[in-house]
Amino acid sequence: MPVKIMSVENGSIAARAGIGAGDTITSINGREVNDVLDYRFLISDERLSVALADGSVHTIKKEQYADIGLEFESYLMDSERTCRNKCVFCFVDQMPPGMRETLYFKDDDSRLSFLFGNYITLTNLTDREASRVIQMRLSPVNVSVHTMDPQLRCRMMGNPHAGECLRYLDRFARAGIDLNIQLVLCPGWNDGEALRFALRELRKLPTVRSIAAVPVGLTKYRENLTELRPFTKEEAMAVIDIFDEFRSESIEVCASDEFFLHTGQEMPGVEYYGEFRQIENGVGLWASFRQDVLEAIRNSEFGIRNETRITIATGVAAEPLLRFLVDEMQKTWHNIHINVRPVENRFFGEHITVAGLLTGRDVVEQLRGESLSERLLLPAAMFNRDGLTLDGMTLEEISQALGVPVRAVGNDAEELQRAIVGGGVT
Numbered sequence: 001m002p003v004k005i006m007s008v009e010n011g012s013i014a015a016r017a018g019i020g021a022g023d024t025i026t027s028i029n030g031r032e033v034n035d036v037l038d039y040r041f042l043i044s045d046e047r048l049s050v051a052l053a054d055g056s057v058h059t060i061k062k063e064q065y066a067d068i069g070l071e072f073e074s075y076l077m078d079s080e081r082t083c084r085n086k087c088v089f090c091f092v093d094q095m096p097p098g099m100r101e102t103l104y105f106k107d108d109d110s111r112l113s114f115l116f117g118n119y120i121t122l123t124n125l126t127d128r129e130a131s132r133v134i135q136m137r138l139s140p141v142n143v144s145v146h147t148m149d150p151q152l153r154c155r156m157m158g159n160p161h162a163g164e165c166l167r168y169l170d171r172f173a174r175a176g177i178d179l180n181i182q183l184v185l186c187p188g189w190n191d192g193e194a195l196r197f198a199l200r201e202l203r204k205l206p207t208v209r210s211i212a213a214v215p216v217g218l219t220k221y222r223e224n225l226t227e228l229r230p231f232t233k234e235e236a237m238a239v240i241d242i243f244d245e246f247r248s249e250s251i252e253v254c255a256s257d258e259f260f261l262h263t264g265q266e267m268p269g270v271e272y273y274g275e276f277r278q279i280e281n282g283v284g285l286w287a288s289f290r291q292d293v294l295e296a297i298r299n300s301e302f303g304i305r306n307e308t309r310i311t312i313a314t315g316v317a318a319e320p321l322l323r324f325l326v327d328e329m330q331k332t333w334h335n336i337h338i339n340v341r342p343v344e345n346r347f348f349g350e351h352i353t354v355a356g357l358l359t360g361r362d363v364v365e366q367l368r369g370e371s372l373s374e375r376l377l378l379p380a381a382m383f384n385r386d387g388l389t390l391d392g393m394t395l396e397e398i399s400q401a402l403g404v405p406v407r408a409v410g411n412d413a414e415e416l417q418r419a420i421v422g423g424g425v426t
Contacts, residue, residue: 003033005070012069017050017058019070024053036072041136043068082106084123086158087146088226089184094219094348100392117280119144119182121157122165130168133177140178140209140277143169147183147190148201156189173205180277183213187231191239199246199253210252210277213239215259220349230351236262252277257286258354261317282354285411286321292413293325297332300417308336309373310420311404313363315355316342318379329420336420339373347391356381360393364401372404377419380410 003025008015025033028042029049042048048060048068060068083106086093092106107118119142133141147153150163172179181202185191190198195213202208215231222228231239236259243255252274260267270276270291273284314322319342326338343366345352347359356379363378378398382389389398399406409419 003035003039004073006073007071009069009071013060013062013066014050014068014070017060017068019050019052019058025050026053027051037132037136037138039072083121084159085121085162087184088156088158088189089186089216089228091217091219093225094217094221096221096347099390100388103390117142119180121162122168123157123159123162125165125168130171133172134175138177140180141172142180142182144182144184145169145198145202146185147194148198149190149194152190152194156186169205173207177207179205179208181208181211182278182281183211184216185213185231185239186216186228187235188229191231191235192242195239195242196245199242203246203248203251208251210254210274211246212252212254212256212278212281212283213243213259214256214281214283215239215262218349218351231259231262233263237265240265254278254283256281256283258282258317260286261353267321286318289411289413290321290325293416294328296413296417297328300332308333308421309338310336310375310377311339311341311367311370311372312377313341313343313367314379315353315358316344317353318355329417333421337373338420341367341370343367354381355379357390358382359391360389360398361391364393364398367402372402375405375407376402377407377409377416380408383408 005019005021005023005025007021008019025039027033028039028051029045029047030051031038031042033039033042044065046062046064048062050058050060052058062068085106090106092104095103121144132138145153145166146156148166150166153162153166154160156162169179183190183195183198185195199211202211215236216228218228218230239259240255240263243253246253254273257267267286267290270284270287273279273287276284276288279285279288312322312326319340322340326340330336330338343358343363344350345358346362346365348357358379360382363382367376376399378395383395387394395406395408407419409416
């Protein structure tokens with residue numbers, strides 16, 4: 001499928017070669033360009049012969065891996081592939097009606113695994129695409145496995161082909177492609193002995209670099225869906241114990257932060273998580289952030305001229321960590337006063353406690369009428385790339401509703417420190 005160029009960066013390699021917006025690429029170095037993976041792979045060469053649909057051929061010489069400055073109608077260069085599964089634990093199926101259309105889209109695209117670290121289930125993968133992953137050395141591949149029992153995988157994922165697709169794991173491992181494995185655990189389904197079986201089988205694959213488990217997320221919108229329940233404290237402790245049985249120096253085998261929080265156990269230190277390969281899944285986020293903030297406090301050269309009063313709102317799960325860190329900050333900066341305010345997730349329900357799934361409405365309704373100090377800090381994870389919460393509110397709208405300046409802060413120690421000390425820095 002020819003690929004149409006949307007724009008060309010001014011002064012770029014492609015612009016100097018005479019390639020323009022509206023041109024359509026048919027091949028690079030004699031090979032078809034069907035999507036972003038073909039394009040990224042082919043332009044890595046130092047010499048390019050770019051054939052366009054009008055019959056012209058443009059020769060380019062450049063440094064290896066240098067970008068040539070082309071933009072396309074979509075980052076994938078064709079349509080995004082939707083998920084073919086009907087997983088019993090699917091979070092999208094638990095969304096209420098009336099939200100943004102994009103929130104109901106279920107992606108399962110191997111190209112997104114390479115580009116953005118998304119996890120794929122392998123059920124959309126073809127033999128040709130698997131060969132392309134191997135040929136292009138697209139490593140690592142992040143896979144949502146859930147179980148290594150083929151029959152159980154078919155039942156959990158609502159797809160009769162889900163079990164047979166596990167063969168791609170062995171194929172990738174034999175080809176030297178690194179694998180990061182995610183398990184979404186549902187009590188009574190794939191925990192206990194089923195979890196032990198999965199860990200045993202996964203450890204046989206020589207290129208598995210990490211295995212992490214996260215608990216099923218359950219909202220209050222589960223009408224007509226498979227009956228599932230949250231983990232009890234004892235069951236969560238059992239998951240942690242099983243993972244401890246399989247810990248290895250060569251593979252990161254970690255239970256997510258949510259399991260530790262559910263048990264009330266002390267959160268592990270950073271040494272538990274190795275290279276933090278699955279931190280975006282909430283595996284080690286607590287430990288990493290805690291260490292980074294404590295180091296930032298110890299190494300800080302900030303002084304604060306004026307009394308500063310701030311409110312930090314967050315999800316229920318992160319409240320204990322933030323209170324601990326705030327106490328440490330106030331030992332260093334005696335003239336800052338910080339109120340940590342947990343916000344319950346009434347929109348999705350009590351079992352959803354992470355900050356990234358808070359809505360603007362819950363923040364406004366639960367904080368309205370309170371004394372919010374000079375300014376309010378919110379987790380940046382609440383907002384998408386367009387600056388919108390799940391229910392479509394902006395920072396400005398939240399600020400107007402609460403009558404206080406509001407700032408979004410990411411999981412970054414220096415960013416948090418600067419947001420707290422604000423303008424009164426010496």
